[in-house]
Amino acid sequence: MSRIRGAIVSLSLLATPAFAAEPIALRDMGSFHVGGRLVEISGRPVKEVVFTQGGVPAKIDPNGTYQVEQMYVQYFLPADEKGAYPLLMWHGGGLTGVTYETTPDGREGWLNYFLRRGWSVYNSDAVERGRAGWAQYPDIFKSEPVFLTTSNPFERFRIGTGPGWDPDPAKRKLMPGSQFPNEGYDNFTKQGVPRWTTNDDATLAAYIAEIDRVCPCVILFHSQAGAFGFKAAQARPDKVKALVAVEPAGVGDPGRVDALKGIPSLLVYGDFIEQDSRWPKIRATGAAFADGIRAAGGTAEVVDLPKAGINGNSHMMMMDKNNAEVAALIQTWLEGKGLTKKP
C-alpha cells in the first residue's frame, strides 16, 4: 500500500486534483449511446467546407438523414459488486454527467463515492447535452438554446446572493455557512453547456431507452431531471427499484402516482430554501408529489438536510464540501431499503 501511495504522490499530485485513498477495481468500463431517431432534411444547397486550416476542402451536402436525440451513457462496473442493482445517475439542466465526477475544487464526486461502495454506476449526458450531441434548430430542435452567465447559477443554485459572481472569489457574497467550494466556482462554470426548453419529450424517451437497456436499477437524479426520473419510473415501474431525487425541479404525473407505490423514493433538499424566491414553491411541489405517493400506499421520504443536522448545502450538493456526508445519507437510505447485497 505504501508503494502505491508513493507512486500516486510522485507521479500525479500536480496532474490530478483528486487523491484516491484506495485503488478502484473495475471488472469493466465503457460507454454507449442509446435512443434517438432519424430525421430527413431536404432542399438545401451543397456547401464546400474546409474543416482544418490548410486542409483539403470537402463537399458537405446538408440534405439527407440526420441521427438526433440520442443520449450518452458511460458505465463503471466494480469487481466487487455490492449494489443489488445498477445505479443510474441523471444530471440537471445546463449540465452533463460531469456533475457527478471530480468536484470543481478537485475532490472525489458521487460517481467515485458510489462506485467505491460497490455500485455499478451508469453516468450519462441527456439529449442535447455534452457527448449526446445536439441537433440543428429551428429545423429539428424547436427553440433557441439558452446560455447562462457566470453569475446566473451563483444565485439560482443558492450558492450566494447579489450582486452575484465576481472574478475575485473573496468578493463574492456566499450564503452564511455555504458548503459550496467557492474557490472552485469558476471551474464549475466551465462544466455548463447550452440547453433548450423544448426537448423534454425527446429527453424522456431517451432515458426510457436507457432503462430498457440497463435496468432493473436504482435511479439518482438531480434538478431538471426530477420530472424525467419520476416520469420514467411511471413509464417503467417494474424496472425501477428505487428513486433518489436530489432537489427535483419537477415531478411526475400526479394522476399516476399509483405506478410508483412499489418504488421507494427519497427526496433530498439542501439549505437556504426559505429565503429563496423560487425554491419554496419548487420544494412544495416535490413534497406534495411525495404526499401523493404515500397516499397511494407507497414510500416517499422527504429529507431537508438542515433538519437532519446537515447545514449549508447548495443546489449542487454533490459537489459541496460535505458531498460525502450527503452521499452517506443516501447510501444509508439505500442500504435500509435492502438495495445492497447481503454479505
Next chain:
Amino acid sequence: MSRIRGAIVSLSLLATPAFAAEPIALRDMGSFHVGGRLVEISGRPVKEVVFTQGGVPAKIDPNGTYQVEQMYVQYFLPADEKGAYPLLMWHGGGLTGVTYETTPDGREGWLNYFLRRGWSVYNSDAVERGRAGWAQYPDIFKSEPVFLTTSNPFERFRIGTGPGWDPDPAKRKLMPGSQFPNEGYDNFTKQGVPRWTTNDDATLAAYIAEIDRVCPCVILFHSQAGAFGFKAAQARPDKVKALVAVEPAGVGDPGRVDALKGIPSLLVYGDFIEQDSRWPKIRATGAAFADGIRAAGGTAEVVDLPKAGINGNSHMMMMDKNNAEVAALIQTWLEGKGLTKKP
C-alpha cells in the same frame, strides 16, 4: 477469477456491450476542465424562461460574463503504471473523446487497451465538443456550426462507397475487406457532435493548457487534431515526449520542424487511400511534414498499414474490427522508443 467471471455474465451481459477479460485496477479516476476565457455580452433584453415543464419561471439576463472555450479532460490512472509518461488522447473533427471508448459495436476501444497496458490515459473533449460545451454564435464563435448526415462520414472516412449510408446494413457498399464494424455504424453516427470551422486557435490554446497541466506526456491524436498535436508540441517541445498521429488531417508549422527533432513521431495511415478523392493529398502533406522532421535531425516514421500487412482499415481505425492489432503496432513503437518503464 471464476467467481468474478460468473458475476460478469450474470449481472451485466445484456447491460454492457464490452466483455472485459481481466479487471482494471485504478489508483484514481476523475475529470477536470482546463483553459478558456471570459467574454462580456451587453445590451440584450432580459428573458423569462421556464426551464422545466410546469416549473417556476426564472429571469435570465443574457448580459454579463460568459465562460467560453475551455476543454474537458477525463483521466484514468492505473494502479500498476507501466507508461513512462501519461498518454493524452485527442479526437478528430465532429467527434469527442467517445472516439476512444467502447467501439460502436460494443468491443473495447483504445482507452481501455492502453489503460490495460499500464498507461495513465487522459481522454478529452476539445473546445466546442461534448462536455467542453460551446458558446453562442456569431457573438463568440464566429461561424455557424456544421452538421453531418448519416451518409457523410460513411464515404469521407473510407468506410464505403456511394450511394452512401442505407438504413439496412446489408445494402451498404463497404470498401472491399473493410474492417469497420458495419453493424455498429448507426451507433457511430450517434457519437457525432456539431463542429465549427473557426475555433482552431481556441482549440489549440486549450490543448496547450492541458499540456501545461498534465505533461510531460505522450500525445496520440486523430484526424483534425493532426494540426493541434504537431502545433502544440512545437509550442511545448520540452513537455512532449512522443507523438502518435493517427491519419492526421493537418500538420504543424513546416517552418518550425526543428522544434520537433527531439520528439519521436509516428504517423499511421489506413487502407483505401489511393482511390479516395482527398486522402492521397492529405497523406502526402503528412509524409512531407515527416520528411521535414527527419531533415531537421528528428525521428518521424510513416506507417501505411497495408504495407505493414494490416489491411482494410478505415479513417476510424480505433474502432475498426482489428483495432487491437493497430493499437499493438502503436504500443510496440512506444516500447521501442523507451517510453514504457523498465521492469
